[in-house]
Amino acid sequence: MNPSPTCGDVIDAISAYLPVLYFTFSRGRTELLADELGRQWDFLNPGEKNDVRELIRRAETDNPGLFGPRRKNLRRLLQQGIGYHHAGLSPLLKDLVERLYESRLVFVLFCTETFAVGVNFPAASTVFDSCRKWDGREFRSLLNREFFQMAGRAGRRGFDPVGRVYVRIDERFPDQTGFFQEEQVEPVRGRLVISPNTVLSLLHWKTDDEIKRFLERNLAVFQNSRESRQIKNELDGLEMRAGELTQCFCPDRGQPCCQLFRLKLRRELNQLGKRKRRHRPGTKERKEEIHSLMQTARKKCQYKACVDAERKVRRLEDRMHLLHQRVRQLEKHSRNYGRDFENVWRLLERLGYIQDRELLPRGLFALYVHVQEILVTELVFSGILFEVPPVEAVAILAGVDYQPGRDEQVVPPAFNLDRVVHLRQLLLQNGVPEQFCTWSPLPAALAAAWYEGAGFDQLLAMCNLQEGDVFSVLRREIDLLRQMERAAGQDHLLAQLVQDLRRALDRDEVAVMGV
Incomplete structure (x- = not known):
């Protein structure tokens, strides 16, 4: 296959494993690829074409102008067993495409990721046009859960012993696949939004104690608190283990006589001798300083045990650094829902929606x-x-x-x-x-x-x-x-x-x- 295969190349390679859901991450690309494939392939025999025409005829009888001027190409593609599906289609057209797919009259369906959410449309295979998407702020790689939500459509119960998943590799991004792990699927995170309606509803229908419980015991708070506790427990264990390992180090650690320290100096000396650093300011002086330190006699000891311990401590410290970063991230994104509630409440009071806990006419309407x-x-x-x-x-x-x-x-x-x-x-x-x-x-x-x-x-x-x-x-x-x-x-x-x-x-x- 070419370094960046076309959709025609992909379908040719997997033609024994149809129907296929071909996922892309833009509406325009679903249509572009469907048109491209329609110039090369026709999957339907005469009988199947008649079935498609009949289903289209019935749909248009109930809804004249169903395809309109913009979707004439879709009518032609459907009669070739090719379709596309995205949020820009009218609900009636989406329904027609879905019925044709369920009737096994669409062999290749180009679709956006919304097709994989909430509706059960399995396929023999799924294809990813890319594993990068625009999330509204930047292009990024798919999350594990996004990948498996779409990949999970591959494999029809009672038809396919296995489901097949393919990714079209773009030579510009060779690292875009191969890193999706089902055991690493990201958990769904709770996210409570304190809107004016939330505040009005709580004040109108709930007691103070019920409001407090609602704000303190929602899913988002629970998840953050649970993860924070888990990280703290892991950090405590790592710190204890690091403390045990450091007990094997003698008081001379870090001194010129210590073999661990001397090994570090040798590594530094090797780096300073490389061409790109050889002529930097201060290099000569530092080399002389290292040579002077190395003149000290080495302490006779079983230093290999210290080398092993230091390597283990370094790995533990790396892990602890990552955990501390995660704690800071949780703190940054955690919300004080009680404070948010109070802020919106005060806003609504200023605007004349609430007086104390009583909803005024504006508040009763907004409720x-x-x-x-x-x-x-x-x-x-x-x-x-x-x-x-x-x-x-x-x-x-x-x-x-x-x-x-x-x-x-x-x-x-x-x-x-x-x-x-x-x-x-x-x-x-x-x-x-x-x-x-x-x-x-x-x-x-x-x-x-x-x-x-x-x-x-x-x-x-x-x-x-x-x-x-x-x-x-x-x-x-x-x-x-x-x-x-x-x-x-x-x-x-x-x-x-x-x-x-x-x-x-x-x-x-x-x-x-x-x-």
């Missing part, structure tokens, strides 16, 4: 909102959502908790969203952390157009987002509107407004995945 609760509450209580036309209210709420990707583009809306920008700036100035008031104007025009009756193809023409991302924008807003409807309580005007907005959005293709 039932589970995403960006402060921002959503302020949009309601500031009157902004009532003072703008419904289409603008829909546009505003679409941006709640939205974090645009680097290259995402959407046509701007026909109206001004400066009031929301100003409200968000006021919240930040009043000490609300950035993560508690995340909002973007980018999806506004999409939600507005959908509210006014635009078709899904029209939405796609307004942006460079993929179908799945547009679905996600609209479904998340529908879910937020449900929360707001519940939070409205006896405020019938607000409840009617958000209900009308939700019903206008929850239609056609988007409603298919609704509840």
Whole structure:
């Protein structure tokens, strides 16, 4: 095989072990590799092609325009037994690809790692296009648990005696594989987030003692405390062992007469004699000093026992150094959840959500909102959502908790969203952390157009987002509107407004995945 084999090379080499899940770490690469393979391979016989066409026909009968202008290549690839699957596909297309795969009509499926999470789709083989991924901050090697989550899809019960896992080695990163150990799979770490809703819920439903127990006995605290105790016990044992070993050293250790010390001096002398260090300032003087020290007579003793002990002590010290580093890491990442709780509580008091332990109207509303609760509450209580036309209210709420990707583009809306920008700036100035008031104007025009009756193809023409991302924008807003409807309580005007907005959005293709 070539130093950096193509996907065609890989499939050719493992063609006896299909179907295969071919994992990549970008949406675009799943499509690129599927297209590349489609120019070389066709896995289906005429009967299987007819079965694929029939399943596609049924899907399109229920959902005209299923493939749309962007996915015509996927229709062709599926009829060759090749597919791709990622979060950018519409839910209906993902469902079709999954049904074809389950029907054994897709022999090579290019997919992102999300395909390996939560859904049981085994294969005869799995292939890794790479063992490096972008984690949002940097390119890094896969964790053991990430690798085995995907590799574990190889091997179908009742079909394959063994599952086969292959990694395409990039000649630029020859060390990217061979280091995954199942016994070293990283544990799942608990992570408690103290959000405004967390604080409001605890204060509303729990006693002081129950809150204290919740903050002190959650999984994250337990895991950190347990690991810290284990490290302390190991350090105690290592220090005791090192102490026992050092008892064999005599008082002359480190003196010129000590053979251990003299061995170190000889090693240093050898280093100083190398060409790259020979002419450095101070080298000549240090060599003379070492020669002078070596003139001292060596002590007659059984020094080999000391050499062995020192080697063992050095290994113990290396291990202790690593453990101390881990302790510092745990301390750095440990959270004082009691302090976090108090900080958010004081913030909510300043903003008028709480008085002592009593929830005020803002707090009672935010109690039932589970995403960006402060921002959503302020949009309601500031009157902004009532003072703008419904289409603008829909546009505003679409941006709640939205974090645009680097290259995402959407046509701007026909109206001004400066009031929301100003409200968000006021919240930040009043000490609300950035993560508690995340909002973007980018999806506004999409939600507005959908509210006014635009078709899904029209939405796609307004942006460079993929179908799945547009679905996600609209479904998340529908879910937020449900929360707001519940939070409205006896405020019938607000409840009617958000209900009308939700019903206008929850239609056609988007409603298919609704509840």
